[in-house]
Amino acid sequence: MAQRNTLLTIAFGLSIVLATSDSAFASSRPCPADAKLATLLAASDTVLIGKMDVPEKRLREEALKPLPEYLDIPIDVESIVKGASPTSEPVRFYPKDAPYQPSNSTMLDFAGKPAILFLTRANSDPVRFYFAGYTPDALKLADDRTVSAIHAEVARQEKILASWRTNDKLPHFAEVGALIARLGQVSDDRQQRVFDQLEALGETAVPAIIAQMDDRRPLRTQAISLKNHALDAFEGKRHYGPNQVVDGLAAVLNQITGLSFGSIANGGTKDQRDAAIRGWRVFAADLDCKKRFSIAPTGSSRLSLLGS
CATH class of the missing domain: 2.40.50 (OB fold (Dihydrolipoamide Acetyltransferase, E2P))
Structure with missing residues (x-):
C-alpha cells in the first residue's frame, strides 16, 4: 500500500478548533461515541x-x-x-x-x-x-458490544450523509470555489500553483474544500507535487497522478489533515470517488461537535481527532 506516511496519528501539540462544516445542521447531528471508530469507519x-x-x-x-x-x-x-x-x-x-x-x-x-x-x-x-x-x-x-457500536456508528453516518447540504457561508468558501474553478482550465505549473494555493489556505479551509470537492472534471495535467513535511522523508516532494479535480483535492486534504478516506489521489473508479467524498463529508460534519484537533509536533501537517 502506498502513502504510508499518512498514518492516522494521535499526537499532542497545538490545539485548534476548525470551522464547522454546516452549522444549520449542528443541533441535529449527534457526535460520535468513539471518534477513532468514526474515522476508521468513514475510511472503510x-x-x-x-x-x-x-x-x-x-x-x-x-x-x-x-x-x-x-x-x-x-x-x-x-x-x-x-x-x-x-x-x-x-x-x-x-x-x-x-x-x-x-x-x-x-x-x-x-x-x-x-x-x-x-x-x-x-x-x-x-x-x-x-x-x-x-x-x-x-x-x-x-x-x-463492538458489533453493536459499529452498527450504531454506521447508522449515524448514514443520517449525516442523507442530510448533507453545502454551506456557502464557510470560511474561505468563495476563495476555494474560485481556485477550484481554475482547475481543468489550466495546466502544468499554473495548475500546480492552484493546488499550492489551496494547501496554503490551511486547516480553516478544510470544510470549504470538502464542501466543493465533488468535481469530476478532468485535470489537464495529471500530475501534482506537494511538499513532504515528514521528518524522515527520503524525498522533498510527494508526487501524485490525479485524473480528475476531485482526486487532486483529496490529495490536498490528505496533505493538510494527514487523513485519508480512500486512495483516489492517483485516480480511481466512480465508486471509489463516491466513497472518498462520503468519508470526507462525515469528517467535516463531525467538526460541528467542536472536537479538538492537534497539529502533530513533527513538522508535518497532520491533524488528529481527539476526544473533548
Whole structure:
C-alpha cells in the first residue's frame, strides 16, 4: 500500500478548533461515541464480520524475510456491516509488523475466530482489498458490544450523509470555489500553483474544500507535487497522478489533515470517488461537535481527532 506516511496519528501539540462544516445542521447531528471508530469507519469501503483462514506457516516464513511477499487471506464472510461483500476476493496482507496495520501476532490470534474487518478497495484489476485506515484497529474481535457500536456508528453516518447540504457561508468558501474553478482550465505549473494555493489556505479551509470537492472534471495535467513535511522523508516532494479535480483535492486534504478516506489521489473508479467524498463529508460534519484537533509536533501537517 502506498502513502504510508499518512498514518492516522494521535499526537499532542497545538490545539485548534476548525470551522464547522454546516452549522444549520449542528443541533441535529449527534457526535460520535468513539471518534477513532468514526474515522476508521468513514475510511472503510467495506466492513464485514467473518473468519480469516490465515496460512500460519507461510506467514511466519515470510515475516522472517527482509522483503516479504503479500499474502492473500481468504475470508469466510458471515455478514456485511457496511458496503458490498468482497465475495471471493481475499484480503491482501503484508506480513511485516508496522504501526499502520494489524500485527502478525494479531492475525494469527484471530485466525478462525469471528472478527470484524475494516477494508479498503484498491484501484486495481483484479479487485484487491486491504485493511483500511492505516491503523491496527482495522481488525477487531467480533464481540457483541463492538458489533453493536459499529452498527450504531454506521447508522449515524448514514443520517449525516442523507442530510448533507453545502454551506456557502464557510470560511474561505468563495476563495476555494474560485481556485477550484481554475482547475481543468489550466495546466502544468499554473495548475500546480492552484493546488499550492489551496494547501496554503490551511486547516480553516478544510470544510470549504470538502464542501466543493465533488468535481469530476478532468485535470489537464495529471500530475501534482506537494511538499513532504515528514521528518524522515527520503524525498522533498510527494508526487501524485490525479485524473480528475476531485482526486487532486483529496490529495490536498490528505496533505493538510494527514487523513485519508480512500486512495483516489492517483485516480480511481466512480465508486471509489463516491466513497472518498462520503468519508470526507462525515469528517467535516463531525467538526460541528467542536472536537479538538492537534497539529502533530513533527513538522508535518497532520491533524488528529481527539476526544473533548
